[in-house]
Amino acid sequence: MSESERLLFGGPLRYDMGWNQHADAFLELGFRAMLTRLPSLLASSLRLARQADPQAARTVLAAEVGRGMAQAVSLLAVNSVLAGLMADAPIEERLRGAAPALITVAVVMLVAALLRAASTYATGRLEPKVERVATERYLERAAAVELSAIEDHAFHKLLDTAQYGAASARRMISYGTRVVNAMISLIAAAGVLTVLHPVLLPLLVTMTLPSAWSALTLARRRYESFHAWVQHERAGRLLASLLIEPAAAPEIRVHGVGPFLLRHFRAMSETAETEQARLARLAARTGLIAAAWTGLATAATYATLGGLLLGGAMALSVAGTAVIAVRTGSQSLGTLVVEVNALHEEALFVGDLERLHVEAADRAIPVGGAALPEDPKEIRFEDVTFRYPGDAARPALDDVTLSLPLGRIVALVGENGSGKTTLVKLLAGLYTPDAGRITWDGVDVSTADRHALAERVAMVAQDFKRWPFTARVNVAVGRSSAPLGDERVAAAVAEAGAEEVFADLPRGLDTLLARNFSGGHELSGGQWQRVGIARAAYRQGSILIVDEPTAALDARAELEVFEKIRALAGSGQTVVLITHRLASVRHADLVHVLDQGRLVESGTPDELLAAGGVYAELYSLQAEQFTSRPVPAPRAG
Ligand SMILES: Nc1ncnc2c1ncn2[C@@H]1O[C@H](COP(=O)(O)OP(=O)(O)OP(=O)(O)O)[C@@H](O)[C@H]1O
Numbered sequence: 001m002s003e004s005e006r007l008l009f010g011g012p013l014r015y016d017m018g019w020n021q022h023a024d025a026f027l028e029l030g031f032r033a034m035l036t037r038l039p040s041l042l043a044s045s046l047r048l049a050r051q052a053d054p055q056a057a058r059t060v061l062a063a064e065v066g067r068g069m070a071q072a073v074s075l076l077a078v079n080s081v082l083a084g085l086m087a088d089a090p091i092e093e094r095l096r097g098a099a100p101a102l103i104t105v106a107v108v109m110l111v112a113a114l115l116r117a118a119s120t121y122a123t124g125r126l127e128p129k130v131e132r133v134a135t136e137r138y139l140e141r142a143a144a145v146e147l148s149a150i151e152d153h154a155f156h157k158l159l160d161t162a163q164y165g166a167a168s169a170r171r172m173i174s175y176g177t178r179v180v181n182a183m184i185s186l187i188a189a190a191g192v193l194t195v196l197h198p199v200l201l202p203l204l205v206t207m208t209l210p211s212a213w214s215a216l217t218l219a220r221r222r223y224e225s226f227h228a229w230v231q232h233e234r235a236g237r238l239l240a241s242l243l244i245e246p247a248a249a250p251e252i253r254v255h256g257v258g259p260f261l262l263r264h265f266r267a268m269s270e271t272a273e274t275e276q277a278r279l280a281r282l283a284a285r286t287g288l289i290a291a292a293w294t295g296l297a298t299a300a301t302y303a304t305l306g307g308l309l310l311g312g313a314m315a316l317s318v319a320g321t322a323v324i325a326v327r328t329g330s331q332s333l334g335t336l337v338v339e340v341n342a343l344h345e346e347a348l349f350v351g352d353l354e355r356l357h358v359e360a361a362d363r364a365i366p367v368g369g370a371a372l373p374e375d376p377k378e379i380r381f382e383d384v385t386f387r388y389p390g391d392a393a394r395p396a397l398d399d400v401t402l403s404l405p406l407g408r409i410v411a412l413v414g415e416n417g418s419g420k421t422t423l424v425k426l427l428a429g430l431y432t433p434d435a436g437r438i439t440w441d442g443v444d445v446s447t448a449d450r451h452a453l454a455e456r457v458a459m460v461a462q463d464f465k466r467w468p469f470t471a472r473v474n475v476a477v478g479r480s481s482a483p484l485g486d487e488r489v490a491a492a493v494a495e496a497g498a499e500e501v502f503a504d505l506p507r508g509l510d511t512l513l514a515r516n517f518s519g520g521h522e523l524s525g526g527q528w529q530r531v532g533i534a535r536a537a538y539r540q541g542s543i544l545i546v547d548e549p550t551a552a553l554d555a556r557a558e559l560e561v562f563e564k565i566r567a568l569a570g571s572g573q574t575v576v577l578i579t580h581r582l583a584s585v586r587h588a589d590l591v592h593v594l595d596q597g598r599l600v601e602s603g604t605p606d607e608l609l610a611a612g613g614v615y616a617e618l619y620s621l622q623a624e625q626f627t628s629r630p631v632p633a634p635r636a637g
Contacts, residue, residue: 038179038340041347045176048169048350052129056122063119064177068184070112075192075328077104079321086317123177127170134166138353141360147430149363152389158356161230165353168346175343182336189329196322197314203304204329207297212337214290218283219345225279229272236268246516301326369449372456376441379404379427379543383436386426396422398597399436404590406543406574409566411585411605413578413615414594420578421462423594424545427576429453458541462548464532466523468514471502474531475509478539492538495568497560498530526553533561537568544568547578562587582619591615 049057084098142159149155193200242248243261252258305322308314314322381402387395397419404410404427412420425431426438429450438445445453458478467474475492476484489509493502505511505521513531515522523531529549536544546565550558562584569575577588585591586605593601593608593615601613608615 037344037347041172041340041343042176042179044347044350045172045343048130048134049126049173049176052133053126056126056129059122060119060126060173060177061180063115063122064180065184066115067112067119068181068188070108070115071185071328071332072188072191074105074108074112075188075321075325077101077108078324079192079317081105082317082320086315086320119177123174127173130173131166131170134169134350134353138162138166138356141357141364144365145360145363146365147425148389149360155359155363157231158352158359160234161227161349162353162356164349165351165356168349169353172343172346172350175339175346178339179336179343182332182339186329186332186336189325189332192325193322193329196318196325197308199304199308200301200322200326203297203301204326204333207294207301207326207330208333208337210290210293210297211334212341214286215338215341216344217286219341221279221282223345223348225275229275232268232272236265236272239265239268365450367451369452370443370447372443372445372448372452373441376406378406378441380439381423381426381436382439384426384433384438385435386422386431386433388422395434395597397426397433400594400597400599401436402592402599402602404574404576407569407572408589409569409575409577409587411577411579411588411591412594413580413582413585413591413618415618417596418594419597420594421547422597424459424547424576424578427543428457428459428545456542457545458536458539458543459545460529460532460536460547460549461545464535466513466528466531468517468520469512470509471505471511471513471531472509474513475534475538478535478537488538489534492534495537495564496530496534497557497564498527498534501527501530526557529553530557530561533564542572543574543576545576545578548580549577550579550581550584558584582615582622 046057046061049060078101080101081098084101085094087094087097089097145155190201190204193204239261243252243258243265248257252261305314305319305326309316309319381400381404384397384400385395386397400419400423412423414420422431426433429445432446440448467477469477472484472486472489475489478492493499501523502509507519512520513523514520533546533549536546544565549565550561553561558581565575565577566587577585579585588605591601591603591605591608592599593613595614601608601611601615603611605615609619610616
């Protein structure tokens, strides 16, 4: 652990926030790598551009090639102008001789200006489209991966870094454009120089190499630093957002968490600043070395030209053109190096995005598969074991075999951490078993069409999403693929017994359920729970999974919700219910009791009470709370 990280994660601040540091394998970058990757970099810019807007891509390419060629023609025309002006003839004749070349220079400049305008317009059109296409692909892939990938910190880090790829893809377009332009004008200048005198070309290269080296070195350091610090950045952003998040606001104020978070935020920012300062120091040193090298090379170039002139090996007009060509050439080479390097740097980020695409494809929820039985009678867990990634001491589900008869109410009971939620997540297809299998009337779910499976399931998870949308959308999002139907919303609200919740809202179903937006409204925990149940009812899945549906409900509401749930089962829906309120389990057709990931009891509530096992023990513990003190009679009136 570095000094800065010790400071951050467990040093003088004394609190370990539990965010891991990580070491990344640095990419091997260098001149050679950059040059060999150039064609593929250009190809990938072109590919991105063509995907976004093929016509604009063609315009940019044609305009840039045209501009490069215009520079070559104008250089040759300048040479003719100089030769004409320095010819051994009367001045009028010399001017007349130079006139056609001068006109050529003017025409070429005009054409170049028009091409530049066309390229600027097309690039401007292209860039936002490229970013949008790349962002859409990123989001699409991210939304299609398995839940286990989203919960995997390594995949999450890739998601984090890859999000910069879309903006980089956008920037790659303009860098790519400038690279093409600089390459063509460099070829023109180099060609002219070689014709003038062979020694001029190596001198041109020597002059430009230092800036190439410096730009490349800086880019590599920036990229390496970014990768080493991305987790740190993320933690910093998280701290900043926690400080202003409404859900954290009460604790920040009552428990005084604000200064604590701020201290950590400051420590994080300071270590990030130290890194910035380190990069700046290195950049200054590299810049100085490069400038000294360039100065020496420039002096050598002009000394050589002077020597050639003095020795009579070169005419004055040729030397004049050579000076212009050397300047144009070194400018183009300088631009080329800087732009290739920038292109390369952006490509590394686009590379992260491409890595994400590959990884996301590997971890995507499979598409297609065997059909599930139309009207199954039973879902079975057979010797199912499931362990969350990490170093948990025991599996969350350990060799579980049980049956879920459909069209009934099945309750899952057990102490905290016994594996109930994990079991329903496997049932909903969110995870797949590490060992054993889950079958629907004998059809193994691992081979089944996962999309079709999800279509049948409606779920009210413990931490179901409180979408920052209107009340109506919060219900209808239960089946967002179907057109939003007001009647269906009303029916779902009635099924969940949530009419009062919605009637009390200032704008009814049109009320925005997000307090931190203007016109937004916040519901209480219990009211939200009704919304969650209405959402599941709206979904009309044949299997309804409810995980602690009444945890936030008052006694009257709880009774009502269980009534509604029973009614759903009465209409043929299967209800899988997780609850700690054992009185409510009395109406279940079947109860499975889990303990430390293992199935320990199964049966009807009466059978389990009679058996005197874990269920009976938990039941009597709860019952005792009500019977240990006599209940006072309600006051008359
Ligand atoms: N996403 C996760 N990643 C890693 N471990 C998890 C995850 N979710 C649950 N666990 C672990 O798996 C075990 C079973 O958890 P699960 O949520 O299934 O229990 P539960 O019976 O639903 O508990 P509760 O009654 O508290 O809701 C616990 O030890 C828990 O720490």
